[in-house]
Amino acid sequence: MTRRPPRLLVRTLAVIFVTVALLLAAVFVVVTVTVRDQVRQSVTANLESGQRIFGAVERRRQRELQTQAATLAENPTLKAAIDTYAAEMRSGNDTQRSEWLATIANEIDKVAARIDADAVVLADATQHTMAAAGRLADRFPAGRPVAPSGSRGRQGLDGVVQTGGLFFRVVSVPIQLGEVSIGTLYVATNLDQHYAEELAALANARIAILSDGLLVASTLPQATAHQFESAVTRHPSDPTLLLDGESYAFRRLVDVGSTTFYALGSIDESSRTATQTAIGELAMIAAGATALALAASFWVARMLTEPVGQLSESLAQMSVSHDVNLRLPLTGSSRELDALTATFNQLMASVAAAEEQRQAAYMGAIRALATALDARDPYTAGHSDRVSVLSVATARALNLPDDDIEVIRLGALLHDIGKIGVPDAVLLKPGSLTNVEFDIIKQHPTAGARILRSVPFLVPHIPIVELHHERPDGRGYPHGLRGEDIPMAARIVHVADAYDAITSKRAYRGARSSGEALQELWRFAGTQFHAEVVGALATALPGVVSDAIEPAVEQAHA
Amino acid sequence: MMLAFVGLVLTTVALTHAQPETGSITGHVRLATRIRSPLPANVYPSRSIGRHDAPAAPEIRNVVVYLKDVVFRGALPTAKAELYQRNESFVPHVLAITRGSTVEFPNDDPFFHNVFSLSSAAKFNLGRYPRGQTRAWKFTKPGLVKVFCDIHSHMNASILVLDHPYFAIPAVDGTFELPEVPAGEYTVVGWHERVGERTASIRVEAGRPTSIDLTVPVEDAR
Secondary structure (H helix, E strand, O other), rough: OOOOOHHHHHHHHHHHHHHHHHHHHHHHHHHHHHHHHHHHHHHHHHHHHHHHHHHHHHHHHHHHHHHHHHHHHHHOOOHHHHHHHHHHHHHHOOOOOHHHHHHHHHHHHHHHHHHOOOEEEEEOOEEEEEEEEOHHHHHOOOOOOOOOEEEEEOOOEEEEEEEEOOOEEEEEEEEEOOOOOEEEEEEEEOOOOHHHHHHHHHOOEEEEEEEEEEEEEOOOOOHHHHHHHHHHHHHOOEEEEEOOEEEEEEEEEEEEEEHHHHHEEHHHHHHHHHHHHHHHHHHHHHHHHHHHHHHHHHHHHHHHHHHHHHHHHHHHHHHHOOOOOOOOOOOOOOOHHHHHHHHHHHHHHHHHHHHHHHHHHHHHHHHHHHHHHHHHHHHHHHHHHHHHHHHHHHHHHOOOHHHHHHHHHHHHHHHOHHHHHHHHHHHOOOOOOOOOHHHHOOOOOOOHHHHHHHHHHHHHHHHHHHHHHHHHOOOOOOOOOHHOOOHHHHHHHHHHHHHHHHHHOOOOOOOOOHHHHHHHHOOOOOOEEHHHHHHHHHHHHOOOOOOOHHHHHHHHOO | OOOHHHHHHHHHHHHHOOOEEEEEEEEEEEEOOOOOOOOOOOOOOOOOEEEEEOOOOOOHHHHEEEEEOOOOOOOOEEEEEEOOOHHHEEEEEEEEEEEEEEEEEEEEOOOOOEEEOOOOOOEEEEEEEOOOOOOOEEOOEEEEEEEOOOOOOOEEEEEEEEEOEEEEEEOOEEEEEEEEOOOOEEEEEEEEOOEEEEEEEEOOOOOOOEEEEEEEEOEEEE
């Protein structure tokens, strides 16, 4: 069993679809790889810019805090109270100690109210806490030394203080009386979750704050933060760390004493969203491209297959109808197909011409045969031609189709071909025939049919030859068919044959006129002849004053 | 300098009348660099506004030498001292007076000043007043009085109010003299506002000067 090849349309679609799919797959792989690479770079760049921005903003913030604190430290009452208190204490005079301390505390409260800090702490000249105010003032008990770790810049101290279990970022300004420092004002911000979140928003990254390698605060998930705590101690110089199964890039934002602020960015997390976005967009493009490719390939395939299909359909029709005169229309879809069609049409034209020649040759041969047959009997000379002409005219009068008329023309010419087998003694006998002789004559339609059967080209004419002596009343020969069982072509030729026989001169009688012949035909209409055919013949007769009949009549009269 | 001179003259006059059996103490005060405090003193530039080119008084003039725990018999001589407000500072920075003395605070600057104190020996606030005006305060209790200006937070001065006239502010070269001190055993004090008292023992004999050197651990700015 052989498999049928796939349709052209399917093949075109498949090829285009596979091409598009391969293209998309390649793009997908490239995009995924590129996106991840770019995300890594962008995360790093983001951290870098975060580091820069953070550094700048943080420096500014600390400076502003310091400026603010310095401005607030320029408080005459505060200074007077501190200095007076210190002088009195040196003199051993502490009777009014609480009064000065209350004044100091009051002034520190005012400072705390004007500055955005978790605690404002006043330390004396020996760095021991004198007073504290603010939300977390209780972490700075009076009398305790304040011991910040950090760097002393031009502007003062920027450091970290650990006290009461909390870490504070502090800036400090000295309280100067003239050229002498009589104390220090600390502005402390708690390094808590809130602080880390603020930093994270500022740096646009995750934040972790470590002091002496220990986690102080972070915006990372807790488990990740603890992994970071141990990982950064072990690999402080790695560009990325694997935390909780995710790859993180990190950077030191700033070091304050032994406290370090880190910014972290998850490469995986960022690349996931970026890849998803890219793939989402790619999917939309892919869907669009596929739809477009499908439509385009469908169109292309149709452009190819439709004219081809049209062409093959026309060919199939042609081969069924054996009509060589059909011409294929130009599809106009492509030059190649039109060339093919034109070539085919030329081929068909030449085939048609050859067929016409062949037909003409056949006709000539058959006409020659019929003429030769008619010539055996001088009385029937030209009989076949005349019957043919009459039959065609009658058929026209009956409005038969052209194809049938052509069959009738040839069939009528050949209708007595069977008489070839009738001996001259019988055929040319001047007297009346015996029953035996008449039986011989009655065999000529069957004999004619037998002759034609061997020529495929003449098969359509067999009924005319075989049945042109059948009668509507069933008393005809050779089969005795009745009425409507007799083909129209045979009926027409029967009537035309009879008319020509009546109007022809015979050895045993003279030629009779057309009018007498019609009278005779009408007399037997319905029994020997079909009435409608007789009517048609009568109608057609005036137009058939043709050369085909007149000479025969004249000859008959001569 | 002028004030010190006035003070000394007054003291000498008083002693001449009351105690004939006296000797004098002469000496020299030396400023030594003290140990630095944990924080640097000058992380900020001075926040005073105005003329900083005005010559600051030498640090030695901020030292007061006096006898400790002396009981003075008789009427304590008083004086009228002046503490100027000049170039956003009190001049002189340190003043020593006897109890009952009055100090005037004239304003020499072309802007307002204020004078107030929170000290237990004298609590006062003389209010704000413009150039050319002055206010006075009489100091009736002995002790250290710190004086401030509530407009200019860096301005401050110390007034040492003493119950006796045996005190002096050393000259620029560090020398001082306490004349007409009754003969006896004394504790001599070199006082500075940032270090408090530095003491030494001395025996004064009538009719002759006794000499002593004092060291006060204060940084000499010069």
